[in-house]
Amino acid sequence: MDLNVLIVGGGIHGVGLLHDLATRKIHGIHLVEKNKIASGTSSRSTKLVHGGLRYLEHINQWSLVKEALKERSLLLKLLNGVVKPLPFVLPNFHGDKRPPWMIRLGLFFYDLLAGDCGLPAATKISKDEIIHYAPYLNTKKIESEMISAFLYYDAQMLDDVIAKLVVEASVKLGASYEENSEVTQVNKIEGGFRVTIKSSNQERTLTTKYIINAAGAWCNENLLKWGMIPNIPCLLNLGTHIIFRPEAVKNGTVENSFATLIQEPDGRIVFFIPWFDKWLFGTTESILTSRPSQIKYPEEDKQYLMHTATEVLNLTDAEQNISEIFCGVRCMPLNNKTKFSKLNSNWIDNPYESPFYLNKLDKNISGLSRETVIDEPISGLFCIYGGKYTTYRAVGEKIGSLLSKKLKMGTLSGTHIKENWFIQELINEKPEIFKTSSDLRQI
Missing domain, CATH: 3.30.9.10 (D-Amino Acid Oxidase, subunit A, domain 2)
Structure with a gap:
């Protein structure tokens, strides 16, 4: 196999998992982003690192609030x-x-x-x-x-800076990534997957043991494009x-x-x-x-x-x-899992008109849980749905532990250790990462 883990999607969950696996000293991990790192939702947030005060209205979300507040403290x-x-x-x-x-x-x-x-x-x-x-x-x-x-x-963040910082720290730990590239085909083979990646210059094929679909809103679109039926419908x-x-x-x-x-x-x-x-x-x-x-x-x-x-x-x-x-x-992942035995070709051409993307809800959106849902539609391919930016590191650690056990390699996660972030080195080597920061001396 060329890779142990291929991550699809360069938002905060994708780069966060890349960082986690890199700190575990797991080799053969690579991330593919269709556009630029943090070019989607991960740079268009409310710029807050917070527990989610209003989520306390729902007793089933208290554990999420507690986890988010713990992560807030750590990120500070x-x-x-x-x-x-x-x-x-x-x-x-x-x-x-x-x-x-x-x-x-x-x-x-x-x-x-x-x-x-x-x-x-x-x-x-x-x-x-x-x-x-x-x-x-x-x-x-x-x-x-x-x-x-x-x-x-609460706390305020530079959301896109964090994502760029995370992915560059991952590279220093031995991981790799590419932008402006798209995973166009995924085929199940013995022991993993054969994947086709298309960029502006070339199209190439590689093999990987595991795939993490971390494309956020595009998650189910990816599955349909790859000829797979999603389990989790989204709003x-x-x-x-x-x-x-x-x-x-x-x-x-x-x-x-x-x-x-x-x-x-x-x-x-x-x-x-x-x-x-x-x-x-x-x-x-x-x-x-x-x-x-x-x-x-x-x-x-x-x-x-x-x-x-x-x-x-x-x-x-x-x-x-x-x-x-x-x-x-x-x-926003929904609880009502879908059960379809056959893939409709219309869903591939029009994924957002398929049953896997809902366009209405019978209750207030505010009441939906912000917890992350991890699903495995086929063996070895995992999808990340939902979640809060604040808890991205904890989510990466959970999935990283799962993959480490399956691969039977790697140490404990080190994303909580400041030395694995290389902040001062990156300020000196790649100051453009911090371009939205008003004063680098504060970092």
Whole structure:
């Protein structure tokens, strides 16, 4: 066999697994990315490393929150400067779905699950304090409708920087990767798979013992293209974000302001976050019904966010001060496994019109679990569905342990060890990796 493990997809889960396997000293691991590393959802997030405060509303997601908070603490230590503490204010208004006692209780358990994480515990704050910390909030609404407010901490990240850093650290540990290449064919053979990889220059064939399909929203499309029937149907969840110029906020500056978590009347949550010298506002949760590579933000998503901005924020010429609008696509695995014995050729040509991509849901998307689902549709080929960016390292460690046992090789994972990240070396050798960082000296 040419390879032990071939990973398809250069998002955070793909590169995270590559890094994990490399730290275990497993040789013959390679990653193929159709475009550029982190060119999809992994560079179009809300830029938060967090436990997911609202997930505490669902008892079955508490273990996910605990795991995410543990990972938050670890990433703050490993990637100081790339991941930074971020203070949040959380106002509570008359009519909010979640009353003050529920917010207070949620923050208590959030801190409890986080343990000794190095971040301050949540506290109650006054109207004067919230106006000081978040001068972009609608002061009139604060004065007349706010009944409580809290201050708590999460963390902010450079999402694309982390993905690029992870993949380059993997190379230093002996792994390899390629961009602008596509796995066009996968055939099962004795002991593994024969795979065809097409790039702009050539088409080549290699063999591998195991394949990890880590393509996110494109996961089921890949399976269908390879002539395989998926087990897990998905919902593609579109998150739209608006970036405002600094002058959108008349009172206060980006560098001196805290982030805000805003409760929507429908129970959803949006964030208003300082982001370098601009403001990041999002996210939405609409269902994508087209190909994830051909998306443009839905006008209704923009209007949803702008309505919230009008109600809760005090922005100057908001429409004119929009700098950018971008979208990320979350792959949400659903519980109802599909059972088809035969592959329909129409699914190969139109994967997003197949039963493996749903375009409607009978319940609120917010209630869907963010836990990662690992499936093995055929022996030796694993698919990664869903998940949170924050828990990517833990997911990579779980799959890495599984593969290490199957291969009967490798040591324990070392992604939690700072020396396996080569941060200072990469700052010196490849400073372009950190191009979205405002100050490399902080890293």
